[in-house]
Amino acid sequence: MSRASDDVIHATPKRQLGSKPALNTDIQIEMPPSNHNQTFQLPAILARVLGRPIDDLSFQDAVLQGYTRHNVRGEDYPAIINEKALHALIGNDINQLSKDDLSTRGTVIAGLKPKDIQLLDVFEGDEYWRISAKMTTFGTKHTQDQVSLDREESATGSTVAQVYVWSAPVLRLEPKIWSFAEFVRDKAEAWATLNDHEFTAVEASRTLAVDEHGLVGKTVQGFPDFGHGMKKHWGFDPKYTNLNHGSYGTPPLVVFEAKEKLARKMDLAIDRYMRRELEPTIEEIRKQLAPMINATAEEVVLVPNTTHGVNTISVNIDWKDGDVIVVYATTYNAVSQTVKCICDRNPGVKLEIILVDLPCYHSEIIENTEAVFAKYNKPTGKTRGGSEPAVATGVNDKERVRLVVVDSIASMPGIEYPWERITQLCHNYGVLSLVDAAHSFGQHHVDVQKSDPDFFISNCHKWLMTFRGGAIMYVAKRNQCLVRSSFPTGHYYESERYPTTGYDHPWVFAKQYSWNGTTDFTSYLTIPEAINFRQDIGGEDRIIAYNHSLAVAGGKRLAKRWGTRFMDNDKGELTACMSNVELPNFPIAKDGNDAVKMNRFIENALLFDYNAYAAPFYYNNAWWARFSAQVWLELEDFDYLADCFEKIGKRLDAGEHLLPFDTNRE
Ligand SMILES: Cc1ncc(COP(=O)(O)O)c(C=O)c1O
Numbered sequence: 001m002s003r004a005s006d007d008v009i010h011a012t013p014k015r016q017l018g019s020k021p022a023l024n025t026d027i028q029i030e031m032p033p034s035n036h037n038q039t040f041q042l043p044a045i046l047a048r049v050l051g052r053p054i055d056d057l058s059f060q061d062a063v064l065q066g067y068t069r070h071n072v073r074g075e076d077y078p079a080i081i082n083e084k085a086l087h088a089l090i091g092n093d094i095n096q097l098s099k100d101d102l103s104t105r106g107t108v109i110a111g112l113k114p115k116d117i118q119l120l121d122v123f124e125g126d127e128y129w130r131i132s133a134k135m136t137t138f139g140t141k142h143t144q145d146q147v148s149l150d151r152e153e154s155a156t157g158s159t160v161a162q163v164y165v166w167s168a169p170v171l172r173l174e175p176k177i178w179s180f181a182e183f184v185r186d187k188a189e190a191w192a193t194l195n196d197h198e199f200t201a202v203e204a205s206r207t208l209a210v211d212e213h214g215l216v217g218k219t220v221q222g223f224p225d226f227g228h229g230m231k232k233h234w235g236f237d238p239k240y241t242n243l244n245h246g247s248y249g250t251p252p253l254v255v256f257e258a259k260e261k262l263a264r265k266m267d268l269a270i271d272r273y274m275r276r277e278l279e280p281t282i283e284e285i286r287k288q289l290a291p292m293i294n295a296t297a298e299e300v301v302l303v304p305n306t307t308h309g310v311n312t313i314s315v316n317i318d319w320k321d322g323d324v325i326v327v328y329a330t331t332y333n334a335v336s337q338t339v340k341c342i343c344d345r346n347p348g349v350k351l352e353i354i355l356v357d358l359p360c361y362h363s364e365i366i367e368n369t370e371a372v373f374a375k376y377n378k379p380t381g382k383t384r385g386g387s388e389p390a391v392a393t394g395v396n397d398k399e400r401v402r403l404v405v406v407d408s409i410a411s412m413p414g415i416e417y418p419w420e421r422i423t424q425l426c427h428n429y430g431v432l433s434l435v436d437a438a439h440s441f442g443q444h445h446v447d448v449q450k451s452d453p454d455f456f457i458s459n460c461h462k463w464l465m466t467f468r469g470g471a472i473m474y475v476a477k478r479n480q481c482l483v484r485s486s487f488p489t490g491h492y493y494e495s496e497r498y499p500t501t502g503y504d505h506p507w508v509f510a511k512q513y514s515w516n517g518t519t520d521f522t523s524y525l526t527i528p529e530a531i532n533f534r535q536d537i538g539g540e541d542r543i544i545a546y547n548h549s550l551a552v553a554g555g556k557r558l559a560k561r562w563g564t565r566f567m568d569n570d571k572g573e574l575t576a577c578m579s580n581v582e583l584p585n586f587p588i589a590k591d592g593n594d595a596v597k598m599n600r601f602i603e604n605a606l607l608f609d610y611n612a613y614a615a616p617f618y619y620n621n622a623w624w625a626r627f628s629a630q631v632w633l634e635l636e637d638f639d640y641l642a643d644c645f646e647k648i649g650k651r652l653d654a655g656e657h658l659l660p661f662d663t664n665r666e
Pocket residue numbers: 246247305306307308332334335407409410411436438439459469
């Protein structure tokens with residue numbers, strides 16, 4: 001979708017803010033009057049979001065046919081949906097609605113610039129996406145001072161404008177059609193007093209300049225420039241070009257130094273450190289990490305890595321005959337092997353794999369997921385997790401989907417999943433959601449209050465730049481009773497059958513993980529160092545915005561150079577900070593074994609001949625590479641990798657991968 005200066009139909013923005021600039025969002029039709037003087041709020045809020053005077057914009061009444069507006073349950077803001085979604089919400093009652101009911105009135109704002117649209121996207125958040133639609137206009141165009149609550153009555157033409165429509169589950173909406181009069185009566189007050197925090201994300205985004213290549217926040221006053229100048233903060237081989245931060249992450253030098261110092265400090269008097277300092281320090285780190293995903297410290301523990309966390313959850317669940325575990329075709333191999341292992345141990349439990357044909361729309365992944373859930377489970381009507389673990393009721397009494405493992409960002413291809421909408425879907429089918437968020441922390445913003453997953457595990461050592469290994473494992477309070485033991489079980493476990501006697505030893509979820517075997521704790525203990533470093537170089541918003549924009553610009557650049565595919569859809573839903581690009585003129589693999597051999601050759605050539613890496617993979621009968629953007633990279637690094645891949649493609653064509661490998665590389 002073009003981000004050019006199409007007109008935008010605008011109305012009540014919602015109060016909950018997403019903060020990722022690339023996502024489409026909602027702009028509703030009416031802005032509330034202020035509670036004091038009945039003046040129209042739209043211009044004031046708009047000016048605040050855009051951060052500039054808006055006297056160059058024009059405003060015109062308009063009606064969007066075929067869309068209705070509904071209140072979002074439990075929120076002050078409404079959302080627009082199309083007839084298909086309305087049918088899903090109210091069924092055949094749709095037939096009783098008049099043509100007028102099936103339309104949405106609002107204001108078209110003309111004259112917005114691409115940067116304005118980007119800011120509106122941020123303000124509206126990620127429960128919405130922006131689509132183009134034809135609408136009927138009324139009266140004439142006004143300036144901001146002439147905008148009023150009075151409706152123009154005479155249709156004067158039509159226009160194509162952009163509009164934000166609801167993309168989250170329709171169940172979160174009230175079936176009743178939203179009434180502007182009721183909104184003014186009941187909610188206007190809340191709207192007239194929008195807090196500063198409603199604008200935090202948009203203000204962070206506004207301060208980040210976009211350069212001529214579309215890179216966001218490369219230069220920010222008071223902070224170092226992103227790009228090659230940042231390399232001095234890492235210990236890379238100067239000849240090595242690293243476009244694969246996604247696999248293992250790489251901590252900056254300050255983290256190495258802190259780790260070394262800490263290791264020495266611990267051993268000055270190891271008993272004092274282990275017995276008195278270690279656990280309180282880990283508790284402090286949990287307290288620091290939890291708010292970063294909008295969780296509480298009691299819901300968050302540290303585990304060595306995502307594989308470990310997924311295993312911890314999986315082995316704890318009390319599997320029952322007839323339970324179905326759902327994964328996706330792109331689920332990370334070690335994770336799907338974990339699930340297979342669970343099925344092997346519990347023959348009554350089976351696996352179902354959802355096929356995903358990429359690139360596709362998020363809505364298709366959601367539809368495929370819902371089709372599987374609905375095949376097995378009865379809907380619960382719930383939109384939130386509540387205070388008890390999910391209970392799945394099967395459409396028959398034999399089988400039910402008990403758990404879905406969904407990636408927040410898949411590994412290969414490295415694409416963003418609609419995980420927040422899938423966790424919501426889970427509530428409606430009584431399915432437990434386990435989010436494999438190995439790539440989340442530091443790559444995109446996460447809010448577990450909003451997305452309400454059951455379990456969420458994210459590596460810190462990948463995108464948060466901490467030392468390997470360390471991961472955050474979030475378990476919603478309601479589910480902590482399902483995860484009785486850490487893995488391995490430790491001192492703080494408390495058996496229900498054989499309770500500890502002689503002294504108080506209560507079972508506390510987080511305690512299980514504060515000591516479950518002696519290990520090198522320094523990776524955990526230097527997490528604050530990585531967080532401080534990220535703040536020192538400009539903070540989460542800047543890092544994420546730069547990496548996302550570099551991934552998109554770099555990926556598109558290579559696809560253009562090669563005339564191949566950049567794996568995304570026209571809504572830009574799939575790319576976070578890794579881009580996936582089809583490689584040019586790479587021979588098709590004869591079979592799976594041939595693909596493995598070719599992959600090994602490509603990796604060897606990158607690592608040993610060209611001193612570089614971006615992760616190659618074979619997907620749907622074509623060769624692709626995943627390019628991880630990071631703050632030390634620039635577009636010319638993508639060009640270097642492009643040169644390498646072009647040479648490798650020719651070498652594969654010549655059959656070099658069939659020759660015996662250099663044994664040093666095996
Ligand atoms: C999607 C996904 N899940 C899980 C993992 C496993 O992470 P770890 O090796 O840190 O356990 C990875 C690693 O790349 C991954 O990409």
